[in-house]
Amino acid sequence: MPTIFSRIVSGEIPADIVHQDELVTAFRDVSPAAPTHILIVPNQEISGVDALEDSQAQVAGRMILVARDLARQEGVAAGGYRLIINCGPDGGQEVMHLHMHLVGGRPLGPMLSRG
Ligand code: 5GP
Secondary structure, eight states: OOOHHHHHHTTSSOOOEEEEOSSEEEEEOSSOSSSEEEEEEESSOOOOGGGOOGGGHHHHHHHHHHHHHHHHHHTOTTTOEEEEOOOHHHHTOOSSSOOEEEEESSOOOOSSOOO
């Protein structure tokens, strides 16, 4: 079964896509946590960071560079933003298709609660 993000990448289900190239696709999160909340995903299905192989360094790097460009495009680069990749159950990963959250547009507070 393709992941929900694979189905967005292929165009099978709709999303607000803000960038697509031969390696990655970026689209707005359906349930935004901040004024800017974009997900950057590899087009190829990779379940998460722990499944990344050394040979996939190019796609991993592209995710960060696309996040940088989108942050500028969204007007949040000067104010600052956060890139988040959740990994596995303790990391809070819900969709098992590698994705980076780009969140910004308001002060985001401390990185983690200490509880
Ligand atoms: P995770 O918790 O796995 O790091 O984040 C998954 C993210 O995917 C959540 O922020 C959630 O709102 C988003 N999401 C889940 N399903 C969809 C969807 O069908 N479309 C879009 N655009 N975002 C989704």
